[in-house]
Amino acid sequence: xxxxxxxxxxxxxxxxxxxxxxxxxxxxxxxxxxxxxxxxxxxxxxxxxxxxxxxxxxxxxxxxxxxxxxxxxxxxxxxxxxxxxxxxxxxxxxxxxxxxxxxxxxxxxxxxxxxxxxxxxxxxxxxxxxxxxxxxxxxxxxxxxxxxxxxxxxxxxxxxxxxxxxxxxxxxxxxxxxxxxxxxxxxxxxxxxxxxxxxxxxxxxxxxxxxxxxxxxxxxxxxxxxxxxxxxxxxxxxxxxxxxxxxxxxxxxxxxxxxxxxxxxxxxxxxxxxxxxxxxxxxxxxxxxxxxxxxxxxxxxx
Amino acid sequence: xxxxxxxxxxxxxxxxxxxxxxxxxxxxxxxxxxxxxxxxxxxxxxxxxxxxxxxxxxxxxxxxxxxxxxxxxxxxxxxxxxxxxxxxxxxxxxxxxxxxxxxxxxxxxxxxxxxxxxxxxxxxxxxxxxxxxxxxxxxxxxxxxxxxxxxxxxxxxxxxxxxxxxxxxxxxxxxxxxxxxxxxxxxxxxxxxxxxxxxxxxxxxxxxxxxxxxxxxxxxxxxxxxxxxxxxxxxxxxxxxxxxxxxxxxxxxxxxxxxxxxxxxxxxxxxxxxxxx
Numbered sequence: 001x002x003x004x005x006x007x008x009x010x011x012x013x014x015x016x017x018x019x020x021x022x023x024x025x026x027x028x029x030x031x032x033x034x035x036x037x038x039x040x041x042x043x044x045x046x047x048x049x050x051x052x053x054x055x056x057x058x059x060x061x062x063x064x065x066x067x068x069x070x071x072x073x074x075x076x077x078x079x080x081x082x083x084x085x086x087x088x089x090x091x092x093x094x095x096x097x098x099x100x101x102x103x104x105x106x107x108x109x110x111x112x113x114x115x116x117x118x119x120x121x122x123x124x125x126x127x128x129x130x131x132x133x134x135x136x137x138x139x140x141x142x143x144x145x146x147x148x149x150x151x152x153x154x155x156x157x158x159x160x161x162x163x164x165x166x167x168x169x170x171x172x173x174x175x176x177x178x179x180x181x182x183x184x185x186x187x188x189x190x191x192x193x194x195x196x197x198x199x200x201x202x203x204x205x206x207x208x209x210x211x212x213x214x215x216x217x218x219x220x221x222x223x224x225x226x227x228x229x230x231x232x233x234x235x236x237x238x239x240x241x242x243x244x245x246x247x248x249x250x251x252x253x254x255x256x257x258x259x260x261x262x263x264x265x266x267x268x269x270x271x272x273x274x275x276x277x278x279x280x281x282x283x284x285x286x287x288x289x290x291x292x293x294x295x296x297x298x299x300x301x302x
Numbered sequence: 303x304x305x306x307x308x309x310x311x312x313x314x315x316x317x318x319x320x321x322x323x324x325x326x327x328x329x330x331x332x333x334x335x336x337x338x339x340x341x342x343x344x345x346x347x348x349x350x351x352x353x354x355x356x357x358x359x360x361x362x363x364x365x366x367x368x369x370x371x372x373x374x375x376x377x378x379x380x381x382x383x384x385x386x387x388x389x390x391x392x393x394x395x396x397x398x399x400x401x402x403x404x405x406x407x408x409x410x411x412x413x414x415x416x417x418x419x420x421x422x423x424x425x426x427x428x429x430x431x432x433x434x435x436x437x438x439x440x441x442x443x444x445x446x447x448x449x450x451x452x453x454x455x456x457x458x459x460x461x462x463x464x465x466x467x468x469x470x471x472x473x474x475x476x477x478x479x480x481x482x483x484x485x486x487x488x489x490x491x492x493x494x495x496x497x498x499x500x501x502x503x504x505x506x507x508x509x510x511x512x513x514x515x516x517x518x519x520x521x522x523x524x525x526x527x528x529x530x531x532x533x534x535x536x537x538x539x540x541x542x543x544x545x546x547x548x549x550x551x552x553x554x555x556x557x558x559x560x561x562x563x564x565x566x567x568x569x570x571x572x573x574x575x576x577x578x579x
Contacts, residue, residue, distance in 0.1 A: 089474070089504055090543040118542065119535045123474045123504030130473070151500035158471055158499070191570040192319075194470075194500040194528035201527070202573045204320035207376075208526065212578075215406040218439075219526070221469040221498040232576040237323035238351075250576060271323045272354070276568060280575035 010144030086115035113137035121147035206240020236277030306546035307342035321568030340549030452487035470498030492516035
């Protein structure tokens with residue numbers, strides 16, 4: 001299986017001005033991650049969605065059954081890149097459909113670039129590769145409406161189908177991506193974005209913090225270290241006593257069991273009142289009042 | 303078209319994600335939006351959390367004209383008692399089913415876990431309330447254990463099980479296989495997805511195709527880590543497929559998410575100081 005990254009192409013097409021240095025850095029980062037090919041400039045062979053969209057649509061509409069290779073556009077023998085197929089998962093025999101595409105790939109190298117308008121590109125791309133498809137075209141964070149590269153990579157890694165040694169480099173890739181994408185309206189990767197979001201390893205609820213202390217893998221699909229991230233325990237309305245003690249440990253604040261119980265009440269009430277979790281200063285303030293002055297109910301309830 | 307019902311977990315799994323803490327008035331407002339959108343069931347909260355949470359659940363129940371209201375509970379007798387005090391329509395009991403969850407989180411043997419699940423299910427069923435069972439971490443559990451548990455629960459009078467991909471590691475193929483396997487127990491099936499690998503919506507759709515008649519969503523996909531199955535994305539898939547009769551449709555889901563958006567913002571900057579070594 002081969003993964004092709006077209007992030008640079010998609011960003012340039014969207015109007016981002018990317019320096020040579022950044023482009024070189026991107027290529028190096030993604031090669032380090034284990035990506036097979038990183039494409040840069042549009043206009044190279046088979047990199048025109050307009051030219052390929054026709055055959056892709058034809059293949060889709062006819063359910064790949066009767067499209068002879070010679071009907072497809074482009075130079076004979078050159079790899080054919082199919083864009084779109086966003087709704088292939090909705091076909092009754094969608095895996096059969098992918099199998100027919102693989103058959104098509106025997107007579108002419110085929111590269112799949114699933115569209116993500118229905119949020120199924122990762123599922124389709126992963127299945128394509130796991131079932132024996134040769135090449136998948138992706139982009140970082142799914143820019144350009146393609147399968148998000150990081151999701152496909154992590155799904156392959158966790159399934160054991162292919163290991164990627166450079167996963168801890170993902171935060172660097174995210175930072176560079178955000179810099180290169182600054183011209184886009186949505187340049188920043190959402191904090192809850194799968195695999196690369198900065199908030200995906202934050203926990204608040206008592207049940208999850210308790211699980212974290214017993215065995216982090218209880219509520220984590222993969223360890224944060226694997227993707228260069230860190231766990232965070234945030235105090236808030238759903239905290240439990242063990243989370244409060246952990247927060248005190250993080251800040252180096254003393255707290256015995258009875259104080260933790262009072263502090264928990266104060267944290268929950270203030271968080272519910274503010275309708276959000278608490279920041280470090282707010283937590284220190286409550287700790288000061290509750291643990292040093294023995295005062296909490298008035299803060300929490302007035 | 304086969305009926306497919308949406309169970310929204312915004313007020314429970316969604317709110318449980320760090321950064322969210324809905325006040326009672328906000329919960330009621332969101333519940334009304336969900337009710338108007340046409341969801342079948344609203345998972346309103348965790349009764350054992352405290353008196354305030356129980357007040358919220360009662361207020362949500364009062365605010366809903368047609369949606370059923372359910373509570374989420376651990377398999378512990380005191381959790382069940384707290385849930386019974388909320389007068390919700392459905393009492394959901396979460397039952398971890400993977401070896402990892404049973405041995406490390408509950409510190410039980412599989413046999414002792416089964417006994418506890420039976421005890422709690424019997425306690426709730428005896429009160430005459432509708433009970434559903436949630437197979438937590440089903441994606442990492444042994445099929446034989448789940449099938450055995452499902453059959454025992456069916457004997458107790460429970461008719462629906464929730465298959466939870468707790469850490470979001472299922473693929474569409476494995477989702478279909480799991481749903482078809484548990485379908486052998488002859489119970490109604492519900493699917494609960496997480497989006498850790500970006501496949502929550504695709505997996506939920508594949509679960510429905512494989513036989514699940516209930517699917518869990520949250521508004522804008524909020525939830526632990528990378529979130530849950532987003533209501534609008536899922537509605538769009540279902541509508542486009544033409545396979546199911548399902549509410550809410552795309553238009554109503556879009557309206558609900560649009561109106562709920564101001565309440566679903568969070569400030570992740572507050573998370574920055576809380577790194578665990």
